[in-house]
Amino acid sequence: MTEENKKTLFIEGKEVEFTDEPNLLEVIRKAGMNVPTFCYRPDLTSFGACRMCVVEVEYPNGRKMINSSCTMPPEAGIKVSLNTARTRRIRKTVLELLLANHDRKCLTCERSGNCELQQYAEEYGIREIRYADKTDFLPIDDSSPSLVRDPNKCILCGACVRACTEFQGHSVLGFANRGSKTVVQPMNGRPLGQVDCVNCGQCVAVCPTGALTIKSDIENVWKEITNPNKKVVVQMAPATRVAIGEMFGLEPGENSIGKMNAALRKIGFDLIFDTNFSADLTIMEEASEFLGRLKSGENLPLFTSCCPAWIKYIETAHPEMLNHLSTCKSPMSMLSPVLVDLLPQKLGIERENLVVVAIMPCTAKKYECKRDDLMRNGKADTDFVITTQELGRMIKEAGINFNSLEPEPNDTPFGEYTGAGTIFGASGGVAEAAVRTAYEFATGETLENVDIKDLRGTTNRCRDVEIDIKGTKVIVRVVSTLKEAEKSLQEIKNGTAKFHMLEVMACPGGCINGGGQPRSCDNSKIKAERAKGLYKEDAELPLRKSHINPSIKKLYDEYLEKPNSHKAHEILHTVYKDKLAGSYKDIK
Amino acid sequence: MSVGTSIDTRKLDEIMESYDYNKSNLIAILQKVQEVYRYLPEDAMIYIGTKMEGLSPATVFGVATFYAQFSLEPKGKYEIRVCDGTACHVRGSMPVLNAIRNKLNLKEGQVTSDNGLFSLEIVSCLGACGLAPVCVVNNKVYPQMTSDAISTILDTLIKEEA
Numbered sequence: 001m002t003e004e005n006k007k008t009l010f011i012e013g014k015e016v017e018f019t020d021e022p023n024l025l026e027v028i029r030k031a032g033m034n035v036p037t038f039c040y041r042p043d044l045t046s047f048g049a050c051r052m053c054v055v056e057v058e059y060p061n062g063r064k065m066i067n068s069s070c071t072m073p074p075e076a077g078i079k080v081s082l083n084t085a086r087t088r089r090i091r092k093t094v095l096e097l098l099l100a101n102h103d104r105k106c107l108t109c110e111r112s113g114n115c116e117l118q119q120y121a122e123e124y125g126i127r128e129i130r131y132a133d134k135t136d137f138l139p140i141d142d143s144s145p146s147l148v149r150d151p152n153k154c155i156l157c158g159a160c161v162r163a164c165t166e167f168q169g170h171s172v173l174g175f176a177n178r179g180s181k182t183v184v185q186p187m188n189g190r191p192l193g194q195v196d197c198v199n200c201g202q203c204v205a206v207c208p209t210g211a212l213t214i215k216s217d218i219e220n221v222w223k224e225i226t227n228p229n230k231k232v233v234v235q236m237a238p239a240t241r242v243a244i245g246e247m248f249g250l251e252p253g254e255n256s257i258g259k260m261n262a263a264l265r266k267i268g269f270d271l272i273f274d275t276n277f278s279a280d281l282t283i284m285e286e287a288s289e290f291l292g293r294l295k296s297g298e299n300l301p302l303f304t305s306c307c308p309a310w311i312k313y314i315e316t317a318h319p320e321m322l323n324h325l326s327t328c329k330s331p332m333s334m335l336s337p338v339l340v341d342l343l344p345q346k347l348g349i350e351r352e353n354l355v356v357v358a359i360m361p362c363t364a365k366k367y368e369c370k371r372d373d374l375m376r377n378g379k380a381d382t383d384f385v386i387t388t389q390e391l392g393r394m395i396k397e398a399g400i401n402f403n404s405l406e407p408e409p410n411d412t413p414f415g416e417y418t419g420a421g422t423i424f425g426a427s428g429g430v431a432e433a434a435v436r437t438a439y440e441f442a443t444g445e446t447l448e449n450v451d452i453k454d455l456r457g458t459t460n461r462c463r464d465v466e467i468d469i470k471g472t473k474v475i476v477r478v479v480s481t482l483k484e485a486e487k488s489l490q491e492i493k494n495g496t497a498k499f500h501m502l503e504v505m506a507c508p509g510g511c512i513n514g515g516g517q518p519r520s521c522d523n524s525k526i527k528a529e530r531a532k533g534l535y536k537e538d539a540e541l542p543l544r545k546s547h548i549n550p551s552i553k554k555l556y557d558e559y560l561e562k563p564n565s566h567k568a569h570e571i572l573h574t575v576y577k578d579k580l581a582g583s584y585k586d587i588k
Numbered sequence: 589m590s591v592g593t594s595i596d597t598r599k600l601d602e603i604m605e606s607y608d609y610n611k612s613n614l615i616a617i618l619q620k621v622q623e624v625y626r627y628l629p630e631d632a633m634i635y636i637g638t639k640m641e642g643l644s645p646a647t648v649f650g651v652a653t654f655y656a657q658f659s660l661e662p663k664g665k666y667e668i669r670v671c672d673g674t675a676c677h678v679r680g681s682m683p684v685l686n687a688i689r690n691k692l693n694l695k696e697g698q699v700t701s702d703n704g705l706f707s708l709e710i711v712s713c714l715g716a717c718g719l720a721p722v723c724v725v726n727n728k729v730y731p732q733m734t735s736d737a738i739s740t741i742l743d744t745l746i747k748e749e750a
Contacts, residue, residue, distance in 0.1 A: 165644075174646030176653045187637070187645035188630055195645075584645055587597060587635045 007076040012083075022046070024069040024080065025053055035082050036091065036120050038208040039157035040070040042524040043508060044166055047071075049157050050098075052120065054090050056081040066090065092124050100131035102209075103152035110148070111210035114519060117155060118209075138183070143193030145370055146215055146363035146515075147204055154184050154211035159521075160203035167508055168309075169483035172197045184211075187584075196316050196584050198309035198482065200506045201363030201515015214363055214516060217384045218394055224355040224383070225268040231349055233271040234264055235335050235414075236359040238279065239425030239511035240388045242533035243361065246518040247392035248402040252526040253533030258407020263395050265408065271343075272410045275358065276417030278335035279424040279433070281555070282306065283546035285328045285572050286430075287437040288563035290501060294474070299323045301477070301492065301502045304430050306330045308368035309506035311576065313482050317585060318489055319578035324502075327573040331424065332358045332365060333374050335414060336381035337571045342559065358385045361425070361514030364506070373574050387516025416551040419450075419538030426531040427480040427510030428455035428463070431503040435467050435476060436545045443470045450544050456535065458509035458527045462487070464499060475499040481508050595631045599624060604639060611642045614651055618658055626663040628652050664700050664707035666745055669724040673713035676721035680734070684721055685710065687735035691742050705749060706742075 008015050009027065016031040023046055028035060038050040048071035055069045058079040066086060081087070099121060106112050134152070141149040158175065161184060165171045172186055172195055186195040204212045224232050241257040250256065257274075264272050290302050305311060305326040314321055328334070336356045344351050358365065362385075368374070369382035386394070395402055409415070420436055423429030432455045439447045454465040455476065461484045467474045477499035479485050485504045491497040507513045512530035513520075520526035543549060560568045580586050603620045607613035614636075621632050633652055637645035652658045668688060672681045688694070688708055692701040700707040716722045719731030723738060730741060 165647075171644030171647050174644065174650040176646075176650050178654045185646070187634065187649050584634050584638050587595070587631050587638075 007074075009074055009076060010079040012081060013079075018074045021074055024055065024067075024072045024074050027074045028055075028069060028080070028082065033082060035069055036116075036123070037070060037522075038116055038120075038155060039159055041159050041162070041206050041521050043521075044159065044162040044206070047158050047162065050155070051094050052091055054087050056084045056087055088124070091120075092126065095121050095124055095126050096129050096131065098155050099126065099129050101134050102155065103134060103137065103150070109153070109210040110213040110216070111153075115210060116208035141191050142215065143191035144197060144199065144215065145193065145367040146199035146201060147192060147197075148213045148215050149185075149192055150211055150213070151183055151185065152211075153209045155209055156182055156184060157208060158184070159206040159208065160184060160212055163202040163206045167202050167481045167483060168198065168200060168313075168506065169481075169486050170196070170198070173203060198312045198506060199364035199367040200309040200482075202507060203515075204363065205513075205515050205517070205519060206521040214387055214389060215366060216390060217366070217386050218390050218397075221357055221384050221386055221394070224357070230353050230355050231270045231343075231347055232268070232355045232357060233273060233339055233343065234269040234357045234359060235273045235275045235278070235332065235339075236260065236264075236391075237275045237332065237361055237425065237511060238422050238429075238534060239361040239514060239517065239530065240359050240391070241537075242425070242512065242530040243388050243517045244392055245402075246520070246526075247389070248395075250403065251529070252520070253529035253531075253536075255533050255537050256402075257537075258409070259402055259405040260391075261410050262405040262408040263398075263400050263402060266400050266405075267394055267398050269357070273335065273339070273414040274410055274417055274421075275331045275335060275360075276421035276424070277414045277549070277551060278331040278338070279421035279430075280418055280546035280549045280552050281334050281338075281572065282328055282331045282424075282430075283420055283433045283437050284552060284556070284563045285334075285568060286326050287434050287441055287546075289326055289328065290434060290438055291442055292564070294472070294500065301497065301500050302326055304434075304501070304503045306424065306430055307505050307511075308362070308364040308371075310482065310485065310504045312364070312367070312579075313485070313506070315576055315579040316583040319580045321489065321492070322576045322578065324492075325576055327569075327575065329374065329572055329574045330365075330368065331421075332360065332382060332385075333368065333574070334572045336369075337376065338555070338559075339414065340376075340381045341571065355383045356381060358382050359388065359391050360385050361388050361511045361517045362507075363387060363515040365516075373577065387514075389516055389518055392518065413551045413554065416549060417541075418546055418549045419541040419544035420546040421549075422534050422537045422541070425511045425534050426456065427458060427461075427505050427508075428478040428503065429510065429534070430505075431455050431465075431476045431478050431501060433546055434501070435474075437547045439467070439469050440545065440547065442472070445470075447545070451539075456531070458513070458531050461508060474501070476501045476503070478503045480505045480510055482506050595625075595629050595635065597635055600632055600635055601639070604636065609640050611640050614640070614643065614648065615655070618648075618652060622658060626665075627659040627661055630660075659699070659707075661699055662704065662707075664705050665749075666706045666725055667709065668706060669709045669711050669714070671712075671714045671716070671720070671722045671724075672710050673717065673720075675717035676713075679720040681721040683735045684723065684733045684738050687738050688742065691739055705746075 008017050018027045021027045035053045037053040039047045048068045053069045058064045060077045138151040161173050164173050224230050242253050245254045245256040261272050303324045365385040369385050420433035432452045436450050462479045464477050509527040513527040633648045634645040637643050637648040670685050692706050721733050723730045723733050
């Protein structure tokens, strides 16, 4: 920073420096102060819809004005007051008007206690609303396997529309109509389950109210747990362990896996395994598949296949590129069939009495577990997917004091994992884990430095890294968000793509920032903390390469033979379908 | 996902092509499409939303529903616009409107007559207050309307079409 572009302004009488902050609100937050907002999300463009962040600005020439701080660029020398009688009155009126047009059944709302509208109405002491109650109620849309849309709770802040557009390039949700009839909805009010929504849940993550929520499977899981005839086993994704603690006041990125295991046992799960184990299994298959494709030169670049939103995107929008997708199932969907095939015999129970639950940072996994191609004998291997948020809710419902739990280990043998499995939860992690194993598979030599730091990061959504596998140069591209992925797909179509492997995660920053994680949309730094938590665990683990996981070796010896064997293909790989028919692009 | 009117995608491509597939020209493109179909078929909006960069079916629908000039329902061969601006209103545009509704058997909220020949729209001002009350049928202005006069006009048109 040079002296020249160091400028100052005054906030609440305090002199504050600023440089290239995009708006006044960021300067206010950097100075350790805050103003309320519904529509401002640091990772999205400023919109200025809600008018809650208004501040009073006095210019050096004495002119005074009210402005929304999220859309106003910082200017040198201005005096900003955050809390004047005028701004408070404006905010109160905004809240009253929003509440007048809001379904105020807060007590039974999915977001109760976690809703920004409720929070500010309380903080600003709104006890009476001068306007008439809402009378026209619109139907709730629960057609999606992942999300529920309740237009009666929408405050038209447009955060979901921007998330869908700016993250996924998709705009499944859009504004329709005008004035008092404005609504946010999919094309022509179609049900969410019938449009090209990829179920990523980023709209839920940014929604300040209960207008968009996660479709809950909590009751289904409780029902199975309390059924004495059922054995309920559970697996949890890497990204969940570094976020669940946030719901209990722990720091973002703090690894709570031990407490999580303890809580899950207390809740009543019979066996606790870890999706990290099957992340290692995924790498065994995917690294072998990648080397096979490198050798034959076919179907390159290879696309990773862990993200169900990405899979659905390719199937509906680019079915001509399905051959690039790795045929590997996701780690969740690899572990479940292994459990279903091996556990009933081990536990001496019937298949029907085994219930597999997965805890995921992801709303799209709720869609994935119901996919036709993952059904075997007409039954899904993963019975229920609950998100990190839903698990947090269950822990609270069970009256467990999470913070005072003693860490417990998980169950063997499908709980053992390496650092490579852990980093799956962050963007770039799958690629890094695959490279660690592919290098050793290809060269037969030990990879000394397993840290490939260029592949990491939560802010840069597209990065290319060249890896030297003993003379063979391989370019790995890591992208997060489907908007970025689409650019890479266009490069492949134009013939300008140079990369050999494409890792895609639909959520910005990867699974750590998934739609099912505890809400953090107003703080873009939390995802970096969560990623740090995963890389920290990776660095601390004694084993950091998937193929040296002894439990994985044992599983291959006893059951799957070897990577990409016939048996492995039967259980761990899948086929994708051209789903253009019925999608938006299906108009000839 | 073909429902409703079958659309000619080549025609749509032509229109988008003439505007360089530029999303800033969306309103002009929708106007051209409406000229072709006399309304905006759902499939046409979806097609445009998937073909043009930076748009989606939902955003095209948003624009189409924001502006009163776009219709999501087929318009009639004869588009009748009845002015209900202040001047026309005080000079009796409502009896004219009711006469049209009765003549064409239009129920409350119905825009287009059952035979698809006529569609009715209420507008706020046509800028011809001196001629109030005013009706416009397919861009031809009819000044100083009464319920009898509009009935005669409609009768003539119906006879022509028979």
